[in-house]
Amino acid sequence: MAQAEFRNELATNEKLDVLEELGRKQSSDPPTLCSESDPSDGGRLAWATAFGSFLNQFCGLGYVASFGVYQDFYTRIYLTNESPSTISWIGALGAFLIPSCTLISGLLYDRGWFYHLMIVGSLLQSLSLFALSFAKPGQFYMIFMVQGVFSGIGMGLTYGPSMVVISRHFSKRRTLVMSLVASGTPLGAIIHPIMLNHLLNGAVGFARGVRASAGFVSALLLIACLSMRTRALSTPTASYSAVVRKCFREVPFILMTAGTLLSQIGFYFPVFYLQLDSIKHGINVDFSFYSLVIMNAACIVGRCTAGIIQAYTGLLNLLIAAAAACGVIIISMIALADISSVVVIGVAYGYFSGVYIAVLVPLVTMLTPDLSELGARVGLCFAFTAFGSMLSGPISGALLSSQYRWWIPSLFNGIICLVGSLVFVAMRLIIHRQR
Known part of the structure; x- marks a missing residue:
């Protein structure tokens, strides 16, 4: 009897030792998003959702990234009484509202309001683009409200959910699929500028050209809404106030947000001003129209390859390298003078900016321990970094001035991107120490 009790006690102690060892391993491992509710990587509905998300990025940020065409058209033809800095507020507000609305x-x-957000946001974006076609030359405030405010809100309602929903369909291939979905933005920034340049600057004119563009976008948004599906989580929805308190206590999350905010201030300078910069340097107008196309073609390659490269370098290392490269390339825009320099700058900046943007949402996902709070965390991060997007165009326009001194905004935006990359370095060091 005593021997039996001794064996039972010994077995119990061994079990406790095993549990304690497991507990130590779990506490030492970095937090992961995956739990018993991890999604499988694939399936018809999963890839249909990814396709719909791709189309949403194509029509949302892809359209905003094409604002350089509107900036050039408004500055030279449609809003000649306004300065480039004032006009840039239209695109800057859209770039601000998209992430801030998250x-x-x-x-x-x-x-659980995924479908409501996609439908309402798509309708608002479609109707605002059709309303833009009724604006007349010189009507700055109407264009500002329709293209800047209402269209920006519509895109903002769909942008975050269309990216975050990928996390409910994929786990191991999540970063790869997110980077592929994110490539919809530069593809849209290729197709839309070609279409808009031929429509606005051709025989079609502004009104009918914008309506044709709005019809194209509306059809794709309809397909996107019909394609996307979401999955319910087994974990309860996180308290928003609890998520906010948790985020403000996490130094890596704070540094990630600060670094992204700084980087975003410089990020949109080439997007808004490369075409105008090319034209003002006497480069052929027809070629200048394709400067954004060149940049965004390289951006597609960057976004598609980011998910592959990060498997070897890690998300943080890839983010730091991409942000630093963007800063250096923006500074090199001081040397823009001929067609070859436009091509080199467009290809280089397009690629590294594509890598940078592709890893942002996966990075937020990596720093999120629970899927039920992912939407709130993405919203918090992007709401702060949106101010960088909003300030980018106007600050660059003010530094550029009516004398078109290109070296001043190039130097400013390049340096601030480099400062953002240094903040990412600090974040990486802290994460490394915590592990």
């Missing part, structure tokens, strides 16, 4: 759409997404 503060609301992320919360609603976590609460």
Whole structure:
């Protein structure tokens, strides 16, 4: 009897030792998003959702990234009474509202409002583009409200949920699929500028050209809404206030947000001003129209390859390298003088900016321990970094001035991107120490 009790006690102690060892391993491992509810990597609905998300990026940020065409057209033809800095507020506000609206759409997404957000946001974006076609020359405030405010809100309601929903369909291949979905933005920034340049600057004119563009976007948004599906989580929805308190106590999350904010200030300078820069340097107008196309073609390659490269370098190392490269290339825009320099700058910046953008959402996902709070965390991060997007165009326009002194905004935006990359370095060091 005593021997039996001794064996039972010994077995119990061994079990406790095993549990303690498992506990130590779990506490020492970095937090992961995956739990018993991890999604499988693939399936018809998963890839249909990825395709719909791709189309949403094509029509959302892909259209905003084409604002350089509108910037050039408004500056030279349609809003000649306004300065380039004033005109850039139209695109800057859209670039601000898209990520900042994720503060609301992320919360609603976590609460199960995915389909409502996609439908309402798509309708608002479509109607605002059709309304833009009725604007007349010199009507700055109407264009500002329709193209800047309403279209930006519509895109913002769909942007975050269309990216975050990928995390509910993929786990191991999540970063790869997110980078492929993100490539919809530069592809849109290729197709839309070609279409808009031929429509606005051709025989079609502004009104009918914008309506044709709006019809094209509306058809794709309809397909996107019909394609996407979401999955319910087994874990309860996180409290938004609890997520906010948790985020503000996490130094890596704070540094990631600060670094992205700084980088975003410089990020949109080539996007908004490369075409105008090319034209003002006496380069052929027809070729200048394709400067954004060149940049965004390289951006597609960058976004598609980011998911592959990060498997070897890691997300943080890849983010730091891409942000630093963007800063150096922006500074090199001081040397823009001929067709070859436009091609080199467009290809180089397009690639590294594509890599940079492709890894942002996966990085937020990596720093999120629970899927139920992913939408809220993406919203919090992007709401702060949106201010960088909003300030980018106007600051660059003010530094450029009516004398078109290109070296000043190039130097400013390049340096601030480099500062952002240094903040990412600090974040990496802290994460390394915590592990």
